[in-house]
Amino acid sequence: MPGSVRMPGGATTLGAPVWAAATRSKLPCGRTVRVGGTTIVDVVAPTTLFISETVAKVSLTSGFTDTVVSWSANEDCQAWQIRDVTGAAGQTIADGVLVASGAAITAGVTQTTTVSGSALTAGDGVKTLKLFAQDLAGNWTA
Amino acid sequence: MSSVQLIELDTQPPTVIWDAPSEVRAGERLTVAFAASETLGSVTLTASGRALPLTVGSTSASGVLPVGWPAGLATLTATDEVGNAAAEHATVDVLAGSATSRGGRRRAPRRSAGVVHSTLTLQTRDAISSTVTTTGAPSIAAVDAIEGRARVVRHVGAASTAQVTGALRATVTPRLTSGSTAAAIALTVSAWQSSSVSQVASSARAAARVRDDEDFIVRLLFD
Numbered sequence: 001m002p003g004s005v006r007m008p009g010g011a012t013t014l015g016a017p018v019w020a021a022a023t024r025s026k027l028p029c030g031r032t033v034r035v036g037g038t039t040i041v042d043v044v045a046p047t048t049l050f051i052s053e054t055v056a057k058v059s060l061t062s063g064f065t066d067t068v069v070s071w072s073a074n075e076d077c078q079a080w081q082i083r084d085v086t087g088a089a090g091q092t093i094a095d096g097v098l099v100a101s102g103a104a105i106t107a108g109v110t111q112t113t114t115v116s117g118s119a120l121t122a123g124d125g126v127k128t129l130k131l132f133a134q135d136l137a138g139n140w141t142a
Numbered sequence: 143m144s145s146v147q148l149i150e151l152d153t154q155p156p157t158v159i160w161d162a163p164s165e166v167r168a169g170e171r172l173t174v175a176f177a178a179s180e181t182l183g184s185v186t187l188t189a190s191g192r193a194l195p196l197t198v199g200s201t202s203a204s205g206v207l208p209v210g211w212p213a214g215l216a217t218l219t220a221t222d223e224v225g226n227a228a229a230e231h232a233t234v235d236v237l238a239g240s241a242t243s244r245g246g247r248r249r250a251p252r253r254s255a256g257v258v259h260s261t262l263t264l265q266t267r268d269a270i271s272s273t274v275t276t277t278g279a280p281s282i283a284a285v286d287a288i289e290g291r292a293r294v295v296r297h298v299g300a301a302s303t304a305q306v307t308g309a310l311r312a313t314v315t316p317r318l319t320s321g322s323t324a325a326a327i328a329l330t331v332s333a334w335q336s337s338s339v340s341q342v343a344s345s346a347r348a349a350a351r352v353r354d355d356e357d358f359i360v361r362l363l364f365d
Contacts, residue, residue, distance in 0.1 A: 048145045050147040056148070056149060058150070058151060060153050061221075061227075062225070069147055120149065125151060128147075130146050131145050
């Protein structure tokens with residue numbers, strides 16, 4: 001059917017498929033690709049995990065300003081952000097204050113990022129950091 | 143593990159109330175008790191450009207002064223776990239000589255010519271105050287101290303005035319409320335004519351309760 005997408009398992013859905021080279025498995029923004037006659041739609045956001053931090057408390061005093069957090073994602077990603085969502089209305093990529101960001105990472109590989117006290121939202125207290133990653137299909141962590 | 147990480151930001155200094163440090167000399171262990179508003183990360187003794195980090199416990203800090211540590215007043219400073227420095231300091235009187243030569247004659251702490259036209263206010267538990275005037279040489283070093291031993295002679299009457307004579311040696315005779323057997327005394331400086339006073343040493347503040355015929359130390363630190 002013109003303008004339709006064949007889902008894995010034989011399901012069909014309406015849409016405007018974008019065809020790409022058969023060697024690519026995903027396209028940005030949840031678009032589709034035909035691989036060996038099967039079209040795959042990736043609408044699942046990557047899962048991210050903070051693994052550890054070097055210190056749980058920082059200040060603005062020299063020598064005590066930073067903590068290094070270790071984290072990973074469950075799939076290859078093209079971008080990531082750590083945001084301070086303390087007090088934010090929501091906890092999406094659009095919320096809070098950007099603390100750190102970067103480009104492509106590999107699934108399952110532990111990353112380390114330095115978080116500085118000066119990058120956190122102003123005022124003393126416990127800050128909530130959330131890790132967002134964008135997979136190769138363009139899905140951001142919710 | 144989680145996609146959320148909690149990090150605490152702490153930019154406020156701790157509040158520290160020091161107990162009166164005991165006199166100490168090089169080679170001896172110094173232990174000073176304190177009460178702090180949060181866990182302390184460091185306590186450091188400094189004097190004449192030297193610094194000695196002390197081992198910090200929950201309510202006290204201690205360390206052995208190395209041989210050769212200079213005699214005179216040293217300053218205790220504290221920070222919290224993330225380096226915020228407490229505003230409150232304490233002074234430690236390091237006596238001349240070392241623990242290994244204890245049999246020798248103990249020399250007096252370093253004293254220098256100084257000055258001092260000043261007014262101290264002794265505040266008692268009963269809100270009675272005494273005025274103490276010191277007199278002495280016409281100048282005082284940029285950083286120096288005045289100290290003396292005060293004695294509460296008798297708790298009678300309301301306020302009284304006592305003379306402190308000698309630039310660096312003081313005698314204070316406060317007379318406090320009739321019928322009092324003890325009084326909480328805090329030393330505050332209300333006016334200094336020749337120098338500003340950076341703090342009243344903790345040993346004076348720590349003389350929180352004195353009784354009739356009881357001595358306490360008066361020590362003021364100038365800057």
